[in-house]
Amino acid sequence: MNVPLTAVQTAPLQARDFKSDYKPVWCPGCGDYSVLSAVTKALAMLNLRPENVAVVSGIGCSSRIPAYTTCYGFHGVHGRALPAATGLKAARPDLTVLVASGDGDGYSIGGNHFLHACRRNVDLTYIVMDNHVYGMTKGQPSPTTEPDWCSKLAPGGTGVREFHPLVIALASGANFIARAFSGDPNGCANLIAEAVRHPGFSFIEVLSPCVTFRPEQRGWKDAAHPAPVAPTDDPGRAARRLMTDDGFNIGVLYKGKRAAFSPGSAASARPQDLEKAFAL
Amino acid sequence: MKPRPKPAGQYADFMARAYTLELEATERYAQFAEQLETHNNGEVAKLFRKLADIEALHAKRILDEMQWPGMPVLPPAYAWEGLEAPETAPFDSVHYLMQPWHALEIALRCEQDAQKYYQGIAASRAPQPVRDAAREMASEEAEHVRLIREWMKKVPRPKAGWDEDPDPPRTNE
Numbered sequence: 001m002n003v004p005l006t007a008v009q010t011a012p013l014q015a016r017d018f019k020s021d022y023k024p025v026w027c028p029g030c031g032d033y034s035v036l037s038a039v040t041k042a043l044a045m046l047n048l049r050p051e052n053v054a055v056v057s058g059i060g061c062s063s064r065i066p067a068y069t070t071c072y073g074f075h076g077v078h079g080r081a082l083p084a085a086t087g088l089k090a091a092r093p094d095l096t097v098l099v100a101s102g103d104g105d106g107y108s109i110g111g112n113h114f115l116h117a118c119r120r121n122v123d124l125t126y127i128v129m130d131n132h133v134y135g136m137t138k139g140q141p142s143p144t145t146e147p148d149w150c151s152k153l154a155p156g157g158t159g160v161r162e163f164h165p166l167v168i169a170l171a172s173g174a175n176f177i178a179r180a181f182s183g184d185p186n187g188c189a190n191l192i193a194e195a196v197r198h199p200g201f202s203f204i205e206v207l208s209p210c211v212t213f214r215p216e217q218r219g220w221k222d223a224a225h226p227a228p229v230a231p232t233d234d235p236g237r238a239a240r241r242l243m244t245d246d247g248f249n250i251g252v253l254y255k256g257k258r259a260a261f262s263p264g265s266a267a268s269a270r271p272q273d274l275e276k277a278f279a280l
Numbered sequence: 281m282k283p284r285p286k287p288a289g290q291y292a293d294f295m296a297r298a299y300t301l302e303l304e305a306t307e308r309y310a311q312f313a314e315q316l317e318t319h320n321n322g323e324v325a326k327l328f329r330k331l332a333d334i335e336a337l338h339a340k341r342i343l344d345e346m347q348w349p350g351m352p353v354l355p356p357a358y359a360w361e362g363l364e365a366p367e368t369a370p371f372d373s374v375h376y377l378m379q380p381w382h383a384l385e386i387a388l389r390c391e392q393d394a395q396k397y398y399q400g401i402a403a404s405r406a407p408q409p410v411r412d413a414a415r416e417m418a419s420e421e422a423e424h425v426r427l428i429r430e431w432m433k434k435v436p437r438p439k440a441g442w443d444e445d446p447d448p449p450r451t452n453e
Contacts, residue, residue, distance in 0.1 A: 028315040028374040037311070183371060184363040211372050218372050221363065 031182030031208030038188035079110030118172035175200030395421035
């Protein structure tokens with residue numbers, strides 16, 4: 001019997017189908033385990049298949065995620081996950097592209113790319129696992145570290161005001177802004193799925209405690225609470241909300257209506273020709 | 281075990297919740313086992329693996345009883361009273377130097393929370409078949425609590441300073 005290939009039915013995948021055989025090497029109790037679980041649950045919820053998804057990351061604990069999934073992955077250069085992901089999405093708009101980062105990678109060395117990714121509004125989902133510290137390099141203060149956080153590496157604290165990524169994302173043009181908490185992996189999965197569905201650049205800040213260098217962040221599970229208001233599509237209202245936010249409002253905080261950016265024309269050169277141009 | 285009503289309406293929803301509760305507990309213990317295997321704490325990893333297997337048996341029993349062929353996709357995330365299902369251990373409960381007693385302490389808390397959850401439903405205004413099933417499950421969880429307490433008597437209690445590592449793998453330098 002001749003059955004067209006397009007008629008072949010495939011069984012819906014489960015979260016575990018998106019987990020690779022590589023065992024994560026995060027510290028036991030790290031919030032990033034839950035984020036990985038949330039990502040795989042979200043991909044299953046969205047009925048996607050690993051071959052249709054790419055996970056792009058930079059450097060840091062959180063950026064290990066691509067290897068732990070069965071999707072296409074790109075573990076890129078420090079802070080440069082977003083430009084790589086933007087290029088990928090422009091070249092392969094059919095792929096669902098997730099970008100994983102941390103507060104060090106994404107807001108410090110990658111801070112400039114963050115602004116312009118929000119501004120461009122390419123259809124990407126940017127998941128930043130924020131633990132207010134550089135965990136992989138042993139506990140230096142990051143852009144979101146509180147000014148008075150005292151450690152061996154920053155005695156008395158840095159005294160520098162922390163970065164407010166959600167406000168910056170809004171001001172720069174992100175089309176979807178949410179905050180999740182790794183202690184609520186189901187809620188986090190729902191938010192990731194919603195972010196993927198929303199067109200344009202979706203930004204999710206995930207509060208993901210570092211149990212090694214910031215053990216006090218175990219207390220986040222008592223501080224995190226559902227945002228008391230419904231998401232708004234009014235940037236002015238969102239700005240007021242975000243500016244007065246306590247940092248623990250969980251949920252979708254802004255859902256914009258900007259159309260996603262996509263390249264206006266098809267590729268004008270073949271990859272082989274481009275390679276020739278770079279030949280030494 | 282008394283024969284239970286046929287899956288329908290709220291009763292089936294309740295059983296689906298019970299199934300999810302067991303499944304999420306299974307997944308979390310399996311995650312813990314994996315984390316501790318990676319960090320060379322084989323003894324506790326084995327114990328978590330055992331706990332995951334026990335919870336998986338409970339989940340399977342619900343499927344068998346309901347004559348459900350299986351959940352083809354992960355059930356939807358329910359709105360639990362807390363952040364996660366009552367029998368799911370918080371993700372940050374583990375430590376790389378933890379001992380079997382700690383793992384059992386976690387399991388004890390989870391079983392107690394599950395018992396409380398079912399007791400709450402049994403005492404609620406839910407339909408009678410749901411209350412009956414919840415009462416039965418609460419007594420099963422109470423039995424698990426008793427078993428874990430017995431288990432804990434056979435395991436040495438950790439000494440003070442169990443988490444002190446003279447050469448920690450990660451520290452401010």
